[in-house]
Amino acid sequence: MAALSKSWATKSGLPLTAILFWAAAALLPLAGSIWEDPSFDYYMFMGQSMLIYAIAVLGLNLLIGFNGQISLGHSAFFAIGAYTAAILMNFGGWPYWSTLPMAGVICFGAGFLFGFPALKLEGHYLALATFTLAIAVPQLLKYKAIAGWTGGVGGLLLEKPDPPWDLPLSADQWLYYVCLVTAMVMFWIVYNLLRGRSGRAMMAIRDHAMAAGTMGIDTALYKTVTFGISAGITGVAGALSAITIAFVAPDSFTLQLAISFLVGLVVGGMASLPGCLIGGVFIVLVQNSAQSISDWMKVSFSLRYDVPAWAIYGVLLLLLMYLLPTGLAGGAASLRGALARLTASGATPREPAVSPNQQKEPSR
Amino acid sequence: MIGRRYVVLGTAAAAVLPALAARPGLAQKKYGPGVTDTEIKIGQTMPYSGNASAYGVAGRAQAAYFRMINDAGGINGRKINFISLDDGYSPPKTVELARQLVERDQVLFLFYPLGTQTNTAIHKYMNQKKVPQLFVATGASKWGDPQHFPWTIGWAPDYHTEGLIYAKHILANHKDGKIAILRQNDDAGNDYLDGVKEGFGEEYSRLVIADATYEVTDPTVDSQILQLKNSGANIFIDITTPKFAAQAIKKAAEVGWKPIHYLVSIAASIGAVLRPAGFDNAKGLITAQYAKDVTDPRWANAPDVVEWRAFMDKWNPTANQMEGSNVTGYASAYTLVQVLKACGDDLTRENVMRQATSLKNLEVPLLLPGITISTSPTNYRPIRSVILARFEDEHWVPFGDLLTRGKD
Amino acid sequence: MELFIQQIVAGLTSGAIYACVALGLVMIYVSTDHINFAQGEMAMFATYLAWALIDAGVPYWGAFGATVLIAFVGGLFIQRVLLKPLETAPVLSLVVCFIALLSIFNALAGTIWSYTIKQFPSPFPPKDIFGDGLVSVQQLGVVAVTLIMLGILTVFFRYTTLGLAMRAAAQNAASARLMGVRVSWMLALGWGLAASIGGIAGMLVAPIVFLDPNMMTGILVYGFAGALVGGIANPIGAVAGGFIVGVLENLVGSYVIGNELKLTFALIVVVGVLLLKPAGLFGQVIVRRV
Secondary structure, eight states: OHHHHHHHHHHHTOOHHHHHHHHHHHHHHHHHHHSOOTTHHHHHHHHHHHHHHHHHHHHHHHHHTTTOOOOSOHHHHHHHHHHHHHHHHHHSOOOHHHHHHHHHHHHHHHHHHHHHHHHTOOHHHHHHHHHHHHHHHHHHHTOGGGHHHHOGGGOEEOOOOOOGGGOSOOHHHHHHHHHHHHHHHHHHHHHHHHHSHHHHHHHHHHHOHHHHHHTTOOHHHHHHHHHHHHHHHHHHHHHHHHHHHTEEOGGGSSHHHHHHHHHHHHHHOTTOHHHHHHHHHHHHHHHHHHHHHHHHHHHHTTOSSOOOHHHHHHHHHHHHHHHOTTHHHHHHHHHHHHHHHHHHTTSOOOOOSSOTTTTTSOOO | OOOHHHHHHHHHHHHHHHHHHHOTTTSOOEEOTTBOSSEEEEEEEEOOSSTTGGGHHHHHHHHHHHHHHHHTTOBTTBEEEEEEEEOTTOHHHHHHHHHIIIIISOOSEEESOBOHHHHHHHHHHHHHHTOOEEEEBSOOGGGOOTTTOTTEEEOSOOHHHHHHHHHHHHHHHOTTOOEEEEEESSHHHHHHHHHHHHHHGGGHHHHEEEEEEEOTTOSOOHHHHHHHHHTTOSEEEEEOOHHHHHHHHHHHHHTTOOOEEEEOGGGOOIIIIIHHHOTTTTTTOEEEESBOOTTSGGGTTOHHHHHHHHHHHHHOTTSOTTOTHHHHHHHHHHHHHHHHHHHTTEEOHHHHHHHHTOOOSBOOTTBOTTOOBOOBTTBOOSOOEEEEEEEETTEEEEEEEEEEOOOO | OHHHHHHHHHHHHHHHHHHHHHHHHHHHHHHHSOOOTTHHHHHHHHHHHHHHHHHTTOOHHHHHHHHHHHHHHHHHHIIIIIIGGGTTSOHHHHHHHHHHHHHHHHHHHHHHHOSSOBOOOOSSOSOBSSSSSSSBHHHHHHHHHHHHHHHHHHHHHHHSHHHHHHHHHHHOHHHHHHTTOOHHHHHHHHHHHHHHHHHHHHHHHHHHHOBOTTHHHHHHHHHHHHHHHHOTTOHHHHHHHHHHHHHHHHHIIIIISOGGGHHHHHHHHHHHHHHHOTTOSSOOOOOOOO
16 A cells, blocks of 8 residues: 555655645644634634745745745745735735736746846845845835825735635635645645756756856746746735735835745755745744743843844854754755665665675686 | 611611622622633733834833732732733734734733734734724824724824824914925824824915925935925924934934924933934924823922832833833833723623723823823723923923814 | 035935945955845944943043954954854855844844934034035044045055955955965954944944934945945945945935835845946956856
8 A cells, every 4th residue: 555655656756745744734624623722723824824934935945945046035026926916806806816826927027027137146146136125125015106006004904705615614724725725736836847847957057057058058048937936936925925914014024024034945945845844834933932932031041131032033043054054854854864874774785896805716 | 567677677788788799709700711810811912023123112111010010919819911922013923923812822802012004904803803902002093993993992192183283283373384294104104194184174285395204214314304494394393203303303403494393292202312312403392292201300200200210120120211112101001900900800801891991081190290091982092182392491391281182 | 406416415425324334345245255234233233332331431432442343353253153164155054144143233232222212422523514504524524434444445455465365365265275365364354344344334323323223224225235336346436336325315315206215216226236237337347267
């Protein structure tokens, strides 16, 4: 049985762990119906947030981890996606699920356009340009000329959708499924993209752009399209966030958000798909934990001052950079590798290619 | 025929029964979520990080106040468990934390959550879930709407009213003035502006000849001050936050522009704004106050200020006493404690809301004399009055009458 | 017309602030080939240290000198301890490091010294030059000190052996090592100097904009823009760029797009310059051989 399912998995290309993970995630809401906890809807909401951030980090990972570019400004695309969904729902009366593909398309366009100037920028320069983008976006969203559409400083309030067809689910359980399905689709798209020629081209550009160019890869096209896709994916996450929070406002999309994405990516592990999920969970949980650590420190060490949560956050980041530069996923992979080596040494040792004794003994 | 015995019994009963009914111990104990015989759990979201972290001072002052109350035995024997979480002024985070507090931690209500956008994000949710969003910490005027949002109530006078008061004052005293406005490009700025616009009515376009904005990220407002001076205006409505107010006052004086200068209350602290700006430059400034400026020498010996200082020294020693949020935090915490005391043993969300909306002329320490808190099921604005004050000789001198917002 | 001139002058004075910050950015770039996102917060933190010293009774110039020294050591420390292990790490790890430093300094300053604005004393007399309040001695002082620092740095980099060694270490560490340059210490020196310059910039700027933990965030963006416009590898260019950005920002804000889109304008400047003339107006184009 195990062999059967394993072979099916490898045929479709998916590792078994991935399938098990998604299946478990899908079954999670049903646990709520069994386990009657009044705060279960809250956990569903947390699950939605984690999935949304995982998708956002996925978009960023495609750009940074798999294509070697850099962006400190993905909060801008997240914002465009969110506002697209909000405006379409509010003023266009669009049903919430239809705003997702639209947000993706519009953000793809925005990312593609930004990709052109990004072509000429490398490393620090691109970081700088996107850093400025992240800082400029909240002010742009408040601009009074477009305030009629964007709700200006006050933002836009949205309606939280209900489950359709009278399904026996709460609104939060339903939205969890919406986020889950969207995440599965996004991961599937990226997974297939990476396995094919495009993926190899992207990674070739990342590893050695000049060589890739000489091999005939149109680096300019690939880089701009990758920027577009990356922005589109993050934009879809933004649209989901608008739907689940039911509110968009300029202050939701600051530089802090862009930094969170980056941190989630680095912590989860660059160029690692499971890393994106870890990153999403990290973003949601750690800020709360930083505060708990701060409170704990103040009490345990009888400190006069509070230890600010963001300082702890910064220190955590630094530690991660030194101890786990490949992120948690990378760390897990190294661990697996180390374990494999340990167990392999107990198996039959491989024959050396030429044994020192064989030369002396002629074949009989 | 009613014998004497019955009369005596009847009298005795008449004397005893009301006393029995009034004793809280015998009244039925009704608890909402988060309440036990020994504890009342309260939640709050505050920006302790990010751009708006300056406002987190209020949360710390309130936490200190509740520690003091707990140390003295709590409220009717119950200690306050005050859970204040950092939302970084980000609405999605506020939504998450509000849900955590309400659904996971099961708090009785949210107290003094701060920020207009952040409170807007949870406005509908709190009312749907029927959880009090008590004494919201923003000056936006939309919180006083009992008809649509009966579970949300503000505390401080709103910005809209303040802007309106300035406009009316100008109309009454400087009818033919030319007005310039500087405002921060955010909710507060917009709210004030709306109040000013309403106050001027149709005269707005005639009277206001210059209107400049700035962002929190701008290094200085020097350029804006130059623009406004150059417009030839002789009245200046200054809608800024402390740092930019200080810059504006200083620069206006430096370039020799001496308009009639109205400064919004959020930036009117003597210690935090006027001293850095220069007392000479700040002469003649007009503002609307509802709370005492504790850095003002005239209140130095007022009993409530003395008590406040003692509180700060003992319970909140690391805070900077010049920050106005320590005053509003203290006064709002006091208000809450009175509400909870009035609840007695009926600590349900409905009763908390009921008590909070039946305050009659409650005297709150650190509010200006004559300003009290009153609420009713149709009046969701606890503090409706302000007094105009002019800055002379290094302190604010009130003038005129108490100005009260009319009935909604 | 008078307003126009006034706006230009105001732009030059805010440009002086940007130029000062840009100088620190250039310093880091020239000596380490990195763009330090935490430069603004480090400058702010150093200024707070100065303020704390003055508040404790140390006279102004003593506090000034002490701060420059402390900042230097601090910058050195950061490079040696925090950044050295990441010398061979990808750009992204370094960027994350800078962002982490940014968060730490900002949060610490806010906690230790609160968010109320503080006055910072100025060594210049509170007079103004033309009598109409347009340009104060303080603002001219900022310009003067910036130009002096610029002069010292230019001479240092171009005409001294140490300066040459630092530039070599940044541009080609391997070759520099072969020439006997102690690359790691050059980088550390670069950071130390940049931190000191940042501290000086902060102490010059604080009397004008008032000291608070978020003092530098906006300035940093415009400082970046200025450094890029002038040429991020070129101190003279960066200073010129700072002034240009200051004037443009003021003029555009007053006449063209209004104050509400100034950051967007900065973004356009940054992107535009990076696209059209990445080496900046005064920079040299570096041709990389394959």
